[in-house]
Every structure is written in structure tokens, then in C-alpha cells.
Amino acid sequence: MAVTVETLEKLERKMTLMLPVNVIQSEVDSRLKRLARTVKMDGFRPGKVPMTVVAQRYGYSVHYEVMNDKVGEAFAQAANEAKLRVAGQPKITEKEESPEGQLAFDAVFEVYPEVKIGDLATAEVEKLGTEVTEAAIDKTLDILRKQRRTFAQRAQDAAAQEGDRVTVDFEGKIDGETFQGGKAEDFQFLVGEGQMLKEFEDAVRGMKAGESKTFPLAFPADYHGKDVAGKQADFMVTVKKIEAAHLPEVNEALAKSLGIADATVEGLRADIKKNLEREVKFRLLAKNKQAVMDALVAKAELDLPKSSVQAEVDRMIEGARADLKQRGVKDADKLPVPDDMFRPQAERRVRLGLVVAELVRINNLHAKPEQVKAHVEELAASYEKPTDVVRWYYSDNRRLAEVEAIVIENNVTDFVLKQAKVVDKNVSFDDLMGQQG
Template identity: 40%
Template sequence: MQVSVENTSALERRMTIGVPAERIEIEVNKRLQQTARKAKIPGFRPGKVPMSVIRQRYEDGARQEALGDLIQATFYEAVVEQKLNPAGAPSVEPKTFEKGKDLEYIATFEVFPEFTVAGFESISVERLSADVADSDLDNMLEILRKQNVSFEVVDRAAQNEDQLNIDFVGKIGGEAFAGGSATGTQLVLGSGRMIPGFEDGLVGAKAGEERVLNLTFPEDYQNLELAGKTAEFTVTVNTVSAPTLPELNETFFKQFGIKETNIEGFRTEVRKNMERELRQAIKSKVKNQVMDGLLAANPIEVPKALLENEVNRLRVQAVQQFGGNIKPDQLPAELFEEQAKRRVELGLIVAEVVKQFDLKPDDTRVRELIQEMASAYQEPEQVVAWYYKNEQQMNEVRSVVLEEQVVDTVLQKASVTDKAVSYEEAVKPVEAPQAD
């Protein structure tokens, strides 16, 4: 087998492969002999059909099959021989494809980039530390109560946090517009569910009252046809209901699947959940800074095949998340290219760190992570046992631990600053940069 390789770009390779005719004929004959053993042809007993008849009937198909298998086999042999690492399937272009002659074809493909991860010392990380104070716990209990609020109809003027049952009709230039009207809808004043001014305009209204609100849609409103336009809403208030927060009692505790029947036990369980959330938030923020630093310090070229695969994966995820009667390939690729590029780059960089430092998942950390996740359930021992019986889930946990070990490896050389903050600041999500 003859092989020559041409570098057509930083990652693209054009490989010409020649396969001797003798090897082709050996493979064709193998297939014909297999066919002869089971072929059923009128006038001949099974297994007794002359090879000349078999060749006449089946040689073309056997040759096509042999050529296809040989291309796959010889491509693999060639990349191993040339020590190449393809990043996707090749595009194959036959040069000679004639019976009795050597097979020659060209395989064009991309390879994984070769690089060494560096620049750990240039990465700066701010590592937060915080505790769950009693005041943080009190605030969380109030949030839980508000999430389970009930409403009772009252005979008074509406206030913020009241729930109103309303009918409304919206018009622009005297004409009703799509989505601008509703009947019997429930609206909590101060929730920010409606456009600015709508909820404020109903404060003080009573059941049976009609109010006319002249409002302007925000310039960045999601429906571009309405953005920046002025509309008139005629709103009829059907009922006004006041909020009632639930008592912190056994009935309330049971809603959260907690066995505790007293407030002290409930506070203990909530605190455990908050501390777990705090640890995860701090770990996530450190990881994001490390990954951003690795990307900035190690610019690499991404194989198009990997980028395309990741775009398609994100398309499928988007359809699964948002639903609708749409196929993944109907979503524009450019919507996902930036995110896909970041994912592929990080995947390649993290894999190279693992290789450079010969990292392997730490079994102790794997078990600790499983126990941490299981602690959120009522029967943690059963959850731990389930993980250890499910190899796919175990591999996912090992991947997470290996990524944590990559972060730890970088932190040993990075510039790390510790900062004590409040619980609220520590768990607050990092705002994504706004696009133009």
C-alpha cells in the first residue's frame, strides 16, 4: 500500500492511498466464495454452483462491496502508519477505480490540533468564601413561604402583591392586536409579568372597576412588531385577592419531603441545602474563571467537523428544551456557533491538560461527589447504590471529577485571590456579557 500526505491547511490533510490490485482480487474472491456456499440458483444444488456462474452473477456486487470495505480498512491503516489523528470522517475521491488495476483514492480530512497547554501563571482567579448566616436562613424561609402563598378574595382597593383577576383589551391606533387581549387572567401586582406601567396602573383599583391604561412597549420588547409602540389597554378588574403566607408548621414542612415536624429540624435541613448550594456556586465560579483563563492563554484552531457536530448537538438540545414543531436543522447554525466553538475549544484544551499531567479520576473524590449529590434525597444510601450499579452515570461522575482535577491543577500555578463575601453575593449567578 502506497501513502502520501499533503498539508492543505493547518488542520486539513489530503492523503493519497494506493491499494494493489492483488489485494482487491483477494477480497473479491473471498466474497464470491462466501456467496457460492449459500447461493440458490435453479438447476444447481446449494454449494455446487460453478464459480464461473457465481462470478457472472455476483462479481459486480462483490467488487463494489470489497472496494468499500477496503477504502475503510486502508484509510485506517494509513492514518495509523502516518501517525495522524482524524477529527472526523474523510471525504473520499477515487482516482482509479478499474478492474484489474490498482485502486487509488484521495481522502481529505481534518486532524486534531497538536498543542501544549501553557500560560497557567497568567490566569487570575478570585475565589469566594462565605457562610450561611442566620439572617440568610431567615430570608430563605420567607422565600419558601412566598413561593407557596395562597390568595383570598377581599373587598378593598388593590395593593402590590395582591392577585387580581382581570379582563383586558389592548389596541394600537384603535385596532386590537394579536396577543393584546385576555379574559379571566390572574395577575399578581408587582410581579413584573406585564409591560412597565400596566401593574402600577391597577394599584388602588377595586372589583368591578374599569381602568384605561395608555402604555408604551419597551424598545427591546421580544415582539419586534410591538417594540416601541404606544397602546391603550382597557382593563376590567373582576376580583381582588390578598396574599396569605403559610405557617411554618408540619403541613408546610411535608410539602418539601422533609420528615422533620418542628421548626428547628426544618431550619437544619434548609441550612444543609443552602450550604450545598453555596459550595456548588463557589466551585462553579472558580471553574468558569479557570476555563476562561485557559481559553485566553491557549488560542487554538478548531476542526470544522467537531464544530459542526457540536452545533448540531446544540440544535437538538434547543428543540428538546423549547419544543415546537420544528426540526433541529431548521435552526440557523450561526445561533449556536459561538457557544459550540467555546465548548469544542475547552474540550480539546481540557483533554490536553489531562494528557499532559496524566490525570485519572480520583476514586475518593468520585465517591464524595456521589455522596454529596445523594445527600439531597431522603434515602441517600439508595441513591449511592444506584450510581454504583449504573456504569453510564458513573462515567459521567468520573468526567466531572476529572474536570475538577484539571481545575485544581491549574490553580496550583494560577494567581489566586481569596475574598470573603455574603451568602447572597456568593450564590448570585454571574451575568453573561450582553451582545450588541
């Protein structure tokens, strides 16, 4: 049958669906007969309930189900015949007047937009690059050595200094009153590693075992303990023990303890370099991908389906509530969360999703099986048993779908970088690793 589609505004469309009354009634009768074979009612044997009684009890709900099913089928068929790409769910309402023997319904819905992507050759994309330096390898080595450090007690008259582990008793008071978390015995921390507030570390630095000291400490306004944030406290601290840190030497024994196959200093440094280069590659890719996506959004023209944006807003609100619940917030699922809080982000996500999908479609940038396999193997390479990790990915279609999505984004990134004006910019290793990609 010919389907007439009316444009209401931008992406909103309307069409009328007709359903023959006799088709609906026939399906209702058929379902009620099937139901009568199994339904149980007091006073009747199973399967022996009269049809009139079954119809009286279940007629309305069965009729409602049939109407839903048949209207859904009619809409899907009509949308298919009209070659429409429907976004979201249609709003279907029964018309007050219908031709004889028919039921008429109005279906109001949105379609996916036409996406126009401008000339990517005029897009400017900043592409970051960095290299793994010897200094970066040295810094990583220092971290590995610190993780394996040992401690030996200092002489009684030795003063606490950077890197030492100190054991202290302390008690803090605000306006002469002790407060929660302000008192501890045999408390250990490392001097100079930021485990304690600066005033606390400064007070202990230079003290000897057996010494006590009182000092003022101002809690920052953004301190995690809200009861004391922004307040001034007086602390008394007693140093009970000072231990000097001993870092293992960079030698074959360290390489061996770290499980390096080539247990030499050169082998250890080569292994660190390989791991850092893998991490650098992933971070650069994430940063450059973000720059590409920004350029794509700026170059695209399209209307956004309101239903898709609302669905994304709802997903984000659900995610926010789940996050609050995980943090122990009471009744997190009932908290009112305003849509406007997430709408700009939701609009960007929908816009980006539609633009990327269009670019993938017209340039055949889909994830190829060999690309997915290579990416999974790369992700698995840093684990002790890579083959087990590969098997883990391939044992779950959802995990594979996530990898496919990443590969598609990588294909889009490569495609855009080949088309656009690329401005290469070197960043230091420290800057790159300091910012999460």
C-alpha cells in the same frame, strides 16, 4: 512495511498506501461465493444462482465494499506503525499510476497537535467565594412561605395592595380595535409580583372591588407578542374580587409540612442552610472552573485540527436545528445555518478539549472510581430517595461518563488553582444566585 509520512502544512499529513490486486480480488471472490449461497433471484432456486450471474449483479458493490474495508485497514495499520494520532477521517484517493500488481492510494489526514502549556505559576485566576448568611436563609424561608400562602377575600371597601390576589375583567384596544390576547374575564394575578406589565399593576393598585378604570399602556418594543410590541393600547379593567394573602407562620407546623426530620424552627433553618450551601458550592465551582479554563486556554500553544473544528461546528449546527424544531419552527432541519456563526465557539471548545486532555495525561488527573462515587452521592443527596438516584446513575454508562467528565474538570480546576496566582474575591450571596453558573 516502512511508512513514509509527508508533512503538507502544520497538522496535515500525506502517506501512500499500497494494496496488492490479488488480495483484493481474492476477498471479492470469497464474498461473492458467500453471497451466492443465500442470494435469491427469479428463475433460480436459493443457493443455485450461477457465480457469473451473482458477479454480474453484485460484483461492483462487493468490490467497492472490499476496497473500502482494505484501504481502511491499511490506513489504520500504517498510522499505528508510524505512531500517529489521527484527528478526524482521512481523505483517500486512488492514484492514477500504480506499480504492477498493486493499487496505490494517497491518504491525506490531520494529526492531533503537540500541546504546549506555559508556566501555570504565572497565570492569574480570580477565585470567587461567598457564604450563606442568615439573610439568605430568611429570604428562602419567605419564598417557601409564599409557595404555601392562602387567600381570604377582603372587605368590599378595601383597596388592592401589594401581595393581594385580584380577579379582574379587562379589554385592551389599539386604534379602537381589540387584539388577540387583549381581553379576559375572571383573570387572576398577584399585585406587585411582576406577572403583569407595570402600567397594568399600577392601574389596579388602589382600586376596590366593583370599580372600573380606563388607562393607557405602552407595550415594550421587545414584548413577546410581536403583533403588539412597541404599540400603545387603551385598556379598561374591572376589579371583581380582592383577596389578601396569608403567609404561614415560621413554626414547627411549617417545618413538619416541609418534611423536615427535625421538625423545629432551628431544624428548618439548618436544613435550608445545608441545601443553600450545596447550591452555592456547585455555582462557585462552575464559576471558578470557567475562570480556570480561560486561564488554561490563554497559557496554551497549539495548532487546531480543521477536521475536529468542523466536526464541532456540525454538532453545534445540528443542536441548533434540534432546538428550533423543538420550539415548533417549521422545516428547522432544512434551514441554512452559516458555519461562521459557530466557528469561534467551536474553535474554543476544541482548543480547550485538547489542552485539558493534555493536562490530564501528563499529571494523571483522570477520574478515580471513588471520586465518581462521591460526586454521584453528592448529586443524589438533595433527592428524597438518594439510593434510587445513585442506582439510576450507575445503571447507564453514558450518565456515568458525564459524571466522569465533570470529575476530570474538577480535578483540572483544583490542579490549576494550586499552581496559579489565585486572587480571592468575595461575592454576595444574591449576586452569585442571580447569575447562573
